Amino acid sequence: MDYQIMLPPSQQTITIRDLLESQWLIPRKVRHFLRTRKHVWVNGQLAMFHQEVQAGDCVTLRLEEDDYSYQPVALGQANRVVVLFEDNHLLIVNKPLGIKTHPNQPNETNTLLNDVQAYLSPTKQRAYVVHRLDKETSGVILFAKNPLVLPILGRLLEQKKIYRIYQAIVEGKLANDCTIRKKIGRDRHDRRKRVIDERQGQLAITHIHIVQVHSRTTNITCQLETGRTHQIRVHLASIGHPIIGDPLYQKKPADRLFLHAYQMHFIHPFTQKEMTITSPDSLW
Template identity: 60%
Template sequence: MEYSITLPAFQKTMTLRELLENEWLVPRKVRHFLRVRRNVWRNHQPIKFHEYVYANDLITLRIEETDYNYQKVNSGAKENVNILYEDEHLIVLNKPAGVKTHPNQPTETKTLLNDLTAYLSEQGTQPYVVHRLDMETSGVILFAKNPLVLPILGRLLEKKKIHRAYQATVWGKLSANRTIDKKIGRDRHDRRKRIVDPKGGKPAKTQVKVYQTHKNTSEVYCTLTTGRTHQIRVHLASIGHPVVGDPLYQNKKASRLYLHAYEMELFHPFTQEQLKITAQPGIW
């Protein structure tokens, strides 16, 4: 598999090693294979890691398929794919509520990943999961279109360089904006659930901004500093304002979980273009 990337006009002069390691965040294992196999070219000429790259250079990398383990996924229905953004490296979809991000069993065919597999098969490529949304949550979700960009996007998530914002409707009146900074761990009594666990949990921080209040509910925006499973749902429930329609963390029935990933913002890992992608109309 070969991938060609034209460096942007504002690219700083640096060595190929610095570009791959510091700018593109290519993992060490992949960098090693690229170097020993001499699988990188600059403007169609072989280039070594200590040599320099410049603005507008065409960088070509060859990745061996055997370097990556891809779990085969059944094709679903391509017409279900709602595309918000797409280029040769990544694709962003608007996920509907009630659909799983990916299959848990190899025979499943009705998840978002199955549908995206059907769509991308026409391009001769396949999707890779970067992150997930809960089945009940709708909105912006990012997938990689090749194994080169997959670990790079994963590193961007780890370094908190991919910013996500959510809409939620919660029970009760929230009087002011707040930051919820409570550790989250597994519920030992219910494997589906997470709980606030001050001792054994992992750090989690959610910023909550009140948009509008009503008689019995509040509309809020939530942004994540961390990305724990069920983080927004657990944090809001912990302060007495669970998300409306949450089947795990409150008892009142509603038509759906009123949680929507409405916006994602990141710099493209190769072009450094700022991408701000919004999934409208959301839940309000």
């Protein structure tokens, strides 16, 4: 499969080696295949890694599908997909409430990934999960449309260059903005749950900003610095302000879990444009 990328006007002159490694964050294994197989072209001409490229150049990369494992996904319902942004590499959609991000069993069909794959099927493109949202959480979620950009987006997440803002409504009155730094691990008694585990857990950091305080609840936004399972839910419960409607960490009847992935911000890895994608929905 060939992928053509037009270098944007802001592109500085750079060698192909540095473009692939330092700017596009392409993994070493993929760079090795591109170099040894001579699968890089610039403006239609075969190119070497020491060659320089500049703004306006068209870089073509050829990837062999056999080099990438892909688990086939059953087609869901394409009409349920709400697209917020799409280009040749990325697909950002608005996840509805009450649907899983991806199947855990081969015969599952009622997940967001099934629906996204159905949406892409007319173009014969594949959907790749970059990150996930809990079943009970709605909002902005990012998918890769090819194996070239998938590891790049993964590296951006690891380097904390994809910023995600969540809305939440929590129990009680929060007094001040705060940052929660607590390690999260598995609950030994309930595999569905996570707990604060300062000895063996993974470091998790959540930044909390107060939007509005009510008599019994507080509207807040949360920015993730890490992406642990149930991170926001566990962190807020740990300080005595669980999210309203959380079936695991609050357990008081409510219409829904009041947690919503409201906004995502990042620099597009190929166009270098600042991307701010906002959900059309809101908790308030």
